[in-house]
Amino acid sequence: MVKVGVFGASGRVGKLLLEDLKNTQDISLSSVFVRNTLDFSIDPSVLVTTDIKSFLHACDVVIDFSLPEACETLLEAAIATPKPLVIGTTGLNIHQLNLLKQASENMPILYATNMSLGVALLNKLVYQASAALEGFDIEIVEMHHRHKKDAPSGTALTLAHSAAKARDLDLDRVRVSGRDGNIGARSKDEIAVMALRGGDIVGRHTVGFYNDGEFIELNHTATSRNTFSKGAIRAAKWLVDKEADLYSISDCLEI
Numbered sequence: 386m387v388k389v390g391v392f393g394a395s396g397r398v399g400k401l402l403l404e405d406l407k408n409t410q411d412i413s414l415s416s417v418f419v420r421n422t423l424d425f426s427i428d429p430s431v432l433v434t435t436d437i438k439s440f441l442h443a444c445d446v447v448i449d450f451s452l453p454e455a456c457e458t459l460l461e462a463a464i465a466t467p468k469p470l471v472i473g474t475t476g477l478n479i480h481q482l483n484l485l486k487q488a489s490e491n492m493p494i495l496y497a498t499n500m501s502l503g504v505a506l507l508n509k510l511v512y513q514a515s516a517a518l519e520g521f522d523i524e525i526v527e528m529h530h531r532h533k534k535d536a537p538s539g540t541a542l543t544l545a546h547s548a549a550k551a552r553d554l555d556l557d558r559v560r561v562s563g564r565d566g567n568i569g570a571r572s573k574d575e576i577a578v579m580a581l582r583g584g585d586i587v588g589r590h591t592v593g594f595y596n597d598g599e600f601i602e603l604n605h606t607a608t609s610r611n612t613f614s615k616g617a618i619r620a621a622k623w624l625v626d627k628e629a630d631l632y633s634i635s636d637c638l639e640i
């Protein structure tokens with residue numbers, strides 16, 4: 386039985402994670418990290434703690450869906466007490482991403498801005514399309530619920546990276562995050578990544594390739610957050626006995 390520690394348990398994804406763990410074989414919840422107290426009841430056999438070291442000691446693998454600053458605290462603690470980590474938190478800054486790389490030298494870490502199978506495949510398709518459709522303009526639009534804090538979504542940025550990589554472009558140089566006013570014509574290499582927010586949209590990503598006379602749009606829509614929690618559980622089972630390294634969701638899904 387694989388023992389899981391959940392970081393971010395009271396969040397939208399975290400709560401589903403606790404439910405899905407109850408219904409999954411060969412894996413169970415063993416510890417939950419909290420800042421103060423949990424505002425819902427939980428099986429008394431689960432360690433609920435504000436002490437991150439005890440939290441790490443009580444599990445075989447951690448699943449994190451929290452916030453960038455919280456994820457940073459987790460990574461710092463894991464550097465002192467190594468543990469396989471499945472990181473789903475998005476919006477990590479350069480320092481936090483470097484910390485993640487540093488930590489993965491001593492423990493297996495799977496970092497995925499989207500844990501769904503569909504988005505993993507979409508990412509591959511975007512790479513292929515970007516390479517094949519030379520000369521097509523690339524534009525990405527993502528839509529999420531009104532509570533989402535980071536923009537554009539980590540998934541949209543991952544898709545943009547794949548599109549840019551397929552054309553040997555540096556995303557930091559070609560990314561456009563908004564258009565307003567008399568900005569002139571679109572330049573050849575730019576890749577726009579636009580974010581829309583509203584209602585309860587779980588997540589929708591469209592990567593469009595536009596040319597004179599035709600266009601293709603690749604779209605993925607998540608209709609339930611369980612796609613992320615179930616994906617993370619599958620990733621935790623896969624990661625728990627791996628060597629120290631930084632893994633992607635594609636490694637886990639073998640696509």
Ligand code: NAD
Pocket residue numbers: 392393394395396397398399418419420450451452453454455472473474475476497498499500501535613
């Ligand atoms: P949420 O705001 O509902 O939950 C955030 C959780 O983090 C809460 O449990 C909160 O208590 C906890 N938290 C905040 N600060 C903390 C701290 N300092 N220490 C410990 N815990 C802390 O958010 P959500 O919608 O559940 O999303 C969480 C993260 O997962 C976001 O970054 C989101 O973009 C990302 N996400 C990733 C995927 C994926 O597939 N990778 C899918 C959906 C959401």
